[in-house]
Amino acid sequence: MKLLFTILSITLLPLACSNNSSSNDAYKYESPAVVEALDMDGGAPQQSEHLPAASVEQKLIKEAFLEFETKNLDQTFGKIASTVKKYKGYIQDDTSNKLYNRLSRRLTIRIPTTAFQAVLDTLSHDVAYFDTKQISAKDVTEEFIDLEARLKAKRELETRYLELLAKAKTVKEILEIERELSNIREAIEAKQGRLNYLQNKVALSTLTIEFYKTTAQESGATISYAQKMWKAIKSGFNGISLFFLGILHIWPFILILILSFFVVKRWLKKRHKKI
Structure with a gap:
């Protein structure tokens, strides 16, 4: 019974740890059972310490969309492909399309964020004007820090439950602990998946380029009556x-x-x- 009470207390502990404004109170009002269990295991997990704002590396997701007309689709594609290769990127998607009097090609490119501006400058050099040019940068620093802190707290909680599982003596206690462990691990996987996604989007910027050529030979003005x-x-x-x-x-x-x-x-x- 005492062990089950300890399990319930530890389950509620991360809720206090994840809230910076009440983190000190969480340790102040711990039950004797929790204190006893954590003291036996080497003390309570340390709170996540956030770095000062000035020293936190900013996490930006950079994206751009370019649309322009070209005289030669193949030459334009060749220039884009060579630029992407030069800056260690890759073409994620390549779609060609033909309308009544227009041939177009749409590329989705992933490039290292450090080369984002250099690639934009290189590709813009020979373009007289853009039909569309959109550049955006989304700051996900706060979400990044929050996910890392929550992951750390969840992993510390998982460690405590594994230690309690090793000490469990009855089937009821074992099942109770394993159920809580399953919930904790699901939460860890979800947060780790989101963190991995953000890391990929931050490390590799997305550049969408659509270039087209007008095919005058198929326009209505050049088709004879016959x-x-x-x-x-x-x-x-x-x-x-x-x-x-x-x-x-x-x-x-x-x-x-x-x-x-x-x-x-x-x-x-x-x-x-x-x-």
Whole structure:
């Protein structure tokens, strides 16, 4: 019973540790059972000590979107690819698209954040003007520090529960401790996953580039009247073909209608003779 009370007390302990404004009070009002258990295990876990604001490294997620017109898609892609390779980045996604009078290519690039500005300057050098140029930097320093502090507290709590598990004597105590350990480990995995995601976004900036070429040879102004007539004729033939193909799909219904017509006609004829 005493061990179960200790488990409950330790479970509530991180809630006090994660709140800086009440962290001192959390240790002041610990129950005797918690103090006894933690003293036996070498003392309570230390609180997460935040570094002074001036010494904390700022964590920024940098992103940019560029859109511009080019005369040669292949040459532009070659320049972008060589620049990305030079600065140790990689192309995450490459999509080509064709509209009525426009060929375009969209690239999603991941580059080291330290090379973010250098890559932007290099790619912007030969562009006369941008249709769109968006650059953003999101500060996630506070979330970063908070996640690290919470992870530290959860791992310390996990260690305490493992120590209690080794001392458990009854099946009930073991099951109770293992259930709490499972919850703690799920929380650790979730926070570690979020921290890993932020670390990746901070270390590698995302640059989305869309460049396009206008294809004047397919514009309406360059298509002659004869070409339009030929396209209309071909479209008409295609329509006829689709019509007959549609009829072939419903031939059983057409056959039933024809037979029904002759049966009704014959019946009406016989009835007329009787009259």
